[in-house]
Amino acid sequence: MKTKIKIFGNKTNALFDWWTIVHISTFYVLTILFLIKLDLLTAILSLIVLAYGWETIERYLEGNSKMVKKFFKGQKECWANRYIGDPIGFVLAYLIH
Numbered sequence: 001m002k003t004k005i006k007i008f009g010n011k012t013n014a015l016f017d018w019w020t021i022v023h024i025s026t027f028y029v030l031t032i033l034f035l036i037k038l039d040l041l042t043a044i045l046s047l048i049v050l051a052y053g054w055e056t057i058e059r060y061l062e063g064n065s066k067m068v069k070k071f072f073k074g075q076k077e078c079w080a081n082r083y084i085g086d087p088i089g090f091v092l093a094y095l096i097h
Contacts, residue, residue, distance in 0.1 A: 011077045015085040023089035024096075027051070031093045051087035058082070 004013070011017040027047060034043040061068040062076050077086075 005078060005080045010075075011081050012075050013078055015080045017081060017085070020081070020085050020089060023051075023086045024092050027089045027093035028096055047093075048087070051089070052083075055082050055086060 006014040008014055008016045011019060030047060030050065031043070034046055038046065058077070059082065062072065
């Protein structure tokens with residue numbers, strides 16, 4: 001049975017959740033720092049690599065860390081939140097900048 005994906009809500013069934021705000025804030029700061037030192041294309045590619053790298057680490061920790069499992073009470077991010085919603089924070093951060 002497929003779960004219907006909401007626009008905003010819990011990370012288990014929504015494209016964006018409260019953690020997305022943290023991602024946007026973090027990437028806002030990184031965007032400022034990267035654009036000071038790097039050209040636009042290199043900055044964007046670096047932010048994409050960082051975004052997906054972080055999501056990979058999160059996925060690993062959700063499955064292998066007792067502390068993370070306890071913190072999130074066994075809830076896992078839905079694919080839309082993990083691979084679209086959270087990484088899009090870097091785009092929003094760039095547009096805000």
